[in-house]
Amino acid sequence: MASKMASDDFVDEFLTCAICMRHYRAPKILPCLHSFCRECLHEWATKQQPLECPTCREPVRLPDQGVDGLRTNFYVNNLLDFAAAKKGAEPGVPCQAEKDAGNFHRKRHCPKHNQKLVFYCENCNAFVCMACTVVDHRPGKHHNPVEIATVAQRRKAELQGLLQDIDPRLKEIQDAVKEVDRKISKLVPSKEAATDQAKAYFRKLADLLQKREEEILSQIDEQCRADGKALQAKKEAIEFELAGLTSAQTFCQQAVEHGSDVHVLEVGNQVQTRVETLLTKEVDLESDWSEFQFVENLALVHVEKRVLDIFGGVKTNVDVSKCKVVVKPAVQGFKCVAELTTLNKKGRPCFTNSRAVKADIKDPSGKNVATRVLTKSRGLWEISYTPKVTGNHRLEVKVNSQQVTGSPFDVDVKGNPVLTIGQKGSGVGELSWPVGVAVDKDGNIAVVERGNKRVQVLNADTGQSLRSFPVEGEKPYGIALDSEGRFLVTSWGENYGLRRYNNEGKLLNTLTPDCMRSPHGVTVLKDGRMVVSNGTQKSCLLLQPDGSLIREIGKGQLQGPVSVSVDESRGVKFVTDMIAHKIFAFGLDGNLKFDFGRQGDNDGEFQQPRGVTTDPAGNIIVSNAGNGRVQVFAPDGTFKQKLGPVKGGHASGVALTPDGYIAVACWGGHCIELYRYM
Structure with missing residues (x-):
């Protein structure tokens, strides 16, 4: 088996990186099972975001360690070693490595004890040496070191089962490609036949139908192009799936037949995940194309009546x-x-x-x-x-x-606003001094009511009140939702704090760190960290999920911070300053990036800016308390559009709905208004 591998499969192409076109150097395996040089991937990752596999365009999510955290392709390394050994043999002398290429493997040693790796801790999914089983991976409740060969044999059996599942799927995809080819082969004859039919019919109509004839021929050509494009796209999509499955089959086959135990364990889970993903992926293999033809709709004796309506077209x-x-x-x-x-x-x-x-x-x-x-x-x-x-x-x-x-x-x-929700009152669906607003994962609007000291959740499409719950604190203000759908509500004044409620409104905990005295606006990052504007201290606080301080931002630069919003994709935190009548943009490292605005009523100017949020394109949306306007700015702070004034003339919190409307808390109007923009 080894000799066959050496003579038939061991080719330069298999050992060549598709990026640099040279032999692999420290080859790394992507989740799609394609391998590339570590340095090539480093360079590729710096040039392309989001990262895709250079070969199959499969999106790649790198581990926390980046490219270095990817699995090493030890099988390729072994073949490179084998190639070097074979090249170094004297002429006419049989190479021992060639006789036993299947067992030509680099030795793996424990980085801590420098001993040969002979065990695999199943609890930790890690290779360990004899010393490790005595110290760090002692057999017991938390560790289960097993000989590598034992675990590898089990993993090989699992991979062998996957190989058996690939064959029928491969045949199905290959048959689909043949079917598309068959239809493509009929496409041009179908076009030619339809064209001949149309020409024969329209020759009889002469001058009366000449314009219509040209129109029909144009439709036929366009239909042919559309169908051709569709069928070609379908073929490419099916061939893409075929290539992915074939590549996975080859990789899996090589791992089973030629991979060392270590290599099998290294890539086994990854191979299994990739193959199972491909096997369970729903792929549309039908081309849904049928031959088109020209159809006569009317006998020639009626041609003078309704030429454009009754004459044939492309079916x-x-x-x-x-x-x-x-x-x-x-x-x-x-x-x-x-x-x-x-x-x-x-x-x-x-x-x-x-x-x-x-x-x-x-x-x-x-x-x-x-x-x-x-x-x-x-x-x-x-x-x-x-x-x-x-x-x-x-x-x-x-x-x-x-x-x-x-x-x-x-x-x-x-007109704009497209919807107004609520009126002054304390009943269901009524609002009293709404100040903070946020949108949950279902697209519902959550609003903080200062007058009723509660949070009310409203349907953004109908305005119907879905539920409400009371909040603590003298002056509730800001609201945000974390990735688990929990509400975070700030309040300042007496009994101030940052309170976390579950989805049903039950108080979970209250955060009052020493660094926080007058919390107003709040936003939550994807990883659970929070940014809170700190009114009396004239700064913003970047907090851990437990409320502990990471860093203070804007101290000495902010005069009256109110609301905050973070554009994580661009690494920018925006703060409204109602005293400076500006918007400040900070990096999460605390450094000021830029600011924009001044006091006034012209475009791009502010009167006590309050709410702020960003949209997926990076546009910055700001509401004003002084004149009730909502303004939209480009990511660099350039003015783009204004909306309003809102009902009551005092715009407070703002949020963006999933369908692209701006939800504005109208403090004086005791309502929520939804605006279309851009």
């Missing part, structure tokens, strides 16, 4: 009765969209040519509104328009000159 696989239209909320003066999905008889998304899809929208007076139809992906079309007035609009959608089910559709175009 596609779209079933108009199954097509679906989703009308999204529309706001006056903003780009609005509806989405059309073209489906075939099986109810699966399918392509069609752009001329087959028509959309028209009329405002309440019956005037046409300019529309644009664009294809977004397979079978998905975006119908966009910008309404100039509010009120009920009518959207008509046709595919292949036929109305889709439900057309025409009613579109209720709203």
